[in-house]
Amino acid sequence: MTATPTSLARLVIAAPASGHGKTTIATGLMAALSRAGHVVSGHKVGPDYIDPGYHALATGRPGRNLDPHMVGEHRLVPLLLHGARGADVAIVEGVMGLHDGQIGGEGFASTAHVATVTRTPVVLVVDISHASRSIAATVQGMVAFDPSVRVVGVILNKAGSERHAAEVVSALESTGLPVLGVLQRDDGIVAPSRHLGLVPADERDDAAHALDRLAAQIADRVDLAQLLALARSAPPLDATPWDPADVVHAPTTGRPVIAMAGGRAFTFRYAETEELLRAAGCDVVTFDPLTDERLPDGTAGLYLGGGFPEVHAAGLAANAPLRESLRAAVVAGMPTVAECAGLLYLCRSVDDLPMVGALDADAVMTPRLTLSYRSVVVPTDQLLGAAGTRVTGHEFHRTTVEPRAGGEPALLIDGVPHGFGSDTLHASYLHTHWAGHPRIAQRFADRVHSFVGPGTAAAAPAPTAPVRTSAPSPLSGPDARAWHGDRELAPGLVDLAVNIHDAPRPGWLDEALLAALHDVGAYPDPTRAEHAIARRHGRPADEVLATAGAAEAFGLVARARPWWRPVVVHPQFTEPDAALVAAGHTPEHVLCDPGAGFALDPARVPEDADLVVVGNPTNPTSVLHPERSLRALLRPGRVVVVDEAFMDAVPGERGSLAGTPLSGLLVVRSLTKLWSIPGVRAGYVLGDSALLADLRRQQPPWSVSAQAIAAMVATASEEARAEAAVRATAIAGWRAVLTDGLTELGIAFVAPAAPFVLAKVGRGTHRRLREAGYAVRRADTFPGLDDAWVRIAVRRPETTRKLLTTLITEGGARWS
Structure with missing residues (x-):
């Protein structure tokens, strides 16, 4: 059967050299197009893992690889x-x-191929930093x-001046190619490098913030409309999409x-690997060997990429419980695939630091880089293939393992044994x-299905009824549902209780x-708001649910x-507790340690x-x-719900998970605080579309008002993001006045990140x-706190200094 031609706007971004x-x-370009409202798919020519990590961050979708050596030429288009x-x-990098x-392959597996x-x-x-008219010849x-x-088309990079760039552009007229930017x-924002190239995006806390700056520069300096027109000139593709x-x-x-x-130590894996394993009937659960002390419940197979x-x-060495x-698990025969980093982790040691110890081998760093495509043979019937199976792959490392192979090697490279199988x-x-x-995925999945070992679902069936291991914690203090900051107010009082930014609203918002x-004469439809928010966070629209503030979101989750x-997790905002109780649940509390x-x-x-x-940051601790x-x-x-109601007041929104699609995660946002609109109940939830579908079924029709929709659209704009950055910076400065004063008075407080301080x-x-x-x-209305604590809203320095003067008068010598 002939495949129906598929239209796909697309471009390859190439260069004369690395x-x-x-x-x-x-x-x-991926980030700029995403932020302009386009759904962008990022791809990388070759086997590289690091660049697709940045592509995923830019697009909100998995980064993908296109490599004819690794997958076969016939699979590239599917x-x-x-x-x-x-x-x-x-966009294909x-x-x-x-x-x-490939060396000796006459351009096989090249970008041109x-x-x-x-x-x-x-x-x-083209980098033009060391030439001008010669660029046209190149x-x-x-x-x-x-x-x-x-x-x-051509994009010129690293121009020394406007005059230098004009000389190059003039010379390029003879080629007939448009200069797109x-x-x-x-202008360049370059990720830091180390011994194997760029530092992966998952290891950089500043990656998202740097990407925002880069996207803005690209949007300013590259003609995105012309670039898209060229992408749309690509012919239809006569193939059926690959399906695991x-x-x-x-x-x-x-x-x-x-x-x-x-986690940070294991960032390399192809998206299709997980898709194949799920299609083969397995659930894939990610764990972090740096922080998790035990394997996920029911683990019956291991993939260490x-x-x-x-x-x-x-x-890794410090996490002894997980290593053991x-x-x-490996010794017990749990099916295990360990590629490169996984191989090192299973050794006795890496540079003399203890590792898992499942292999009788040690690993050390070397000055020599091994980087090569491989075509290998499986020597005996093993986990990933029968004897004689041929597999293509690649190596990329600056370590060596001694011995190089076990008694039963995993594979033969040019007849030489390598690995452990x-x-x-x-x-x-x-x-x-x-x-x-795909036969590798099938064989591995089949072994996982048949594995029975300690701790697996097959060996330890789940009980017919859940058994609690601890009692629920009651709410403490006054009625948590009724007590919010606005209840502190009364005529004549200076308001440092309500966490609403006291600067005037921007004119464009009003x-x-x-x-x-x-x-208001028509029933409100939040669709345009959800699309605007999706663009703002680089996510698909079906991963956004507009709500009548964060309070409605908690109610939807509870039901x-x-x-x-x-x-x-407490101390924190008590509305989630109230929503759960109203829905007939009895929430338990996990109290964070004030000593920590x-x-x-x-x-x-x-x-x-x-x-x-x-x-996050938590109300009232500001952590x-x-x-x-x-x-x-x-x-x-x-399901993990992260309340980011105050995240837009954190400079750079560092630590936010709003743009990070993770299975089981819901992120709740509120527009009330930073934009000074408590009378407009505007918020939203970001998360997996299936999870959000559960919430949508609980949401009454038209709960999100026309004004809330307007506020969501307006505050998702680039102008709003710039204004939010200004406000967040101002809040940080005002907060420093408060914390410096508390320090001088000897008053203990929690290190703050939000527009309030717990003292x-x-x-x-x-x-x-x-x-x-x-x-x-x-x-004292927050579980885990008593009336020795108060939450102080960040205000302008003149207001804060008056409060500090009053604290001096009221406290006398008690603070020292």
Whole structure:
């Protein structure tokens, strides 16, 4: 049957050689197009893992690889169409120089090869920092070298001046190619590098913020409209999108868990690997070997992919409980695939630091880089293939393992044994792309389905009824549902209790709210708001749910499922508790330790909790929890709700998970605080579309008002994001006045990240401040706090200094 031709706007971003800036510009184009409202699919020519991580960050979709050596030339177009399902445009980043491919392969696996097979137009990125008119000769040579490669435009990078750029542009007129943009020498934003290239996006806390700056620069300096027109000139593709369900099959019963290593130490894996394993009837659960002390519940298989265990060796070594758990699982015969980083992790040591110890081998760093495509043979019947199976892959490492192979090697490279293999284990330096070898995925999944061992679902069936391991914690203090900051107010009191930014609203926001009055004659439709928010966070629209403020969101979550063990991390906003109680649930509390600065400890959350709610930054502590701590809460079958009501007041929104699609995660946002609109109940939830569908079913029709919709659209704009950055910076400055003053008075407070500070002023001070004319938020309504604490809203310095003067008067010598 002939496939129906599929139209896909697409471009390859290539260069004459490495170092011209194609990664920076390709990633920046993806981010700029995403932020302009397009759904962008990011792809990378070659086997590289790091660049696709940045592509995923830029697009909100998995980064994909196109490599004819790894998957076969015939799968390139199906995989491209699979990765680009639902996308408006696909951007394919090239590798090395346009025509550089496999050594001795006459351009095989080069960017030009992939562009030709996929019939994709090419845009050249050219570093012009050391030439001017000669650039035109270089470009003309690239165009003429292989006429089957359709070069359609040029982006100039690292121009020294406007005059320098004009000289190059003038010379390029002879080529007939349009110059789509010019970036100056100091415009580039380059990710930091180390021994194996760029530092992965998952290891950079500043990656999202840097990408925002890059996207803005690309949008300013590149003609995106002309670039899209060239992308749309790509011809239709006569192929059927690749589908993992077409190449593997699943048993009719059971879905065993495969634990897949992730986190900062294990960032390398192909998206299709997980898709194949799921299609083969397995559930894939990511765990972090740096932070998780045990494997996910029901684990029946292990996948330890690539990454940088040598960089994180100390952290891996420190997690002794997980190392022992892994060693026991491998020794017990749990099916295990370990590629490169996974091989090192299973060794006894890496640079003398202890690792898992499941292999009788040690690893050390070397000065020599091993980087090569491989074609290997499986020597005996093993986990990933029968004897004689041929597999293509690649190696990329600066370490060596001694001995190089076990008694039963995993594979032969040019007849030389490498790695460690058995019918339950594959551990080697070879990276493989399972879309090119789906029989590997099938064989591994089949072994996982048949595995029975300690701790697996087959060995330890779940009880017929859940059993609680601890009693629920009651709400403490006054009625938590009724007591909010506005209850502190009274005529004549200075308001330092309500966390609403006291600066005037921007004119454009007031205009949008007033214009919304024209819409009140019709039932409100939040679709345009959800699309605007999706663009703002780089996510698909079906991963956004507009709500009547965060309070409605918590109510929807509480009613969405029959939670049997909901947990709320405290001290924090009590509305989630109130919503759960109203829905008939009895929430348990996990209290953060004040001695640890109220930091989140994921290990204190009961393992069988199916709902966990946590604030970030948390109200009232003002603590900003690290992203890794929040990720550590995720479990199969668990929903984690992160309340980011105050995240837009954090400069750069560092630590936010709003743009990070993770299974089981819901992020709640509120527009009330930063934009000073408490009378307009406007908020939204970001998360997996299936989870949001559960919430939508609980939402009454037309709950989101016309004014709330207008506020969401307005505050998702680029103008709003710039204004939000200004406000967040101002808040940080005002807050410093408060914290400096508290420090001088000897008053203890929690290190703050939000527009409020939790201070331990002593019992009775809340009342005395009120008598002196100041309203601050009482803290004894929050579980885990008593009336020695108060929450103080950040205000302008003149207001704060008056409060500090009053504290001096009220406190006397008690603070010292």
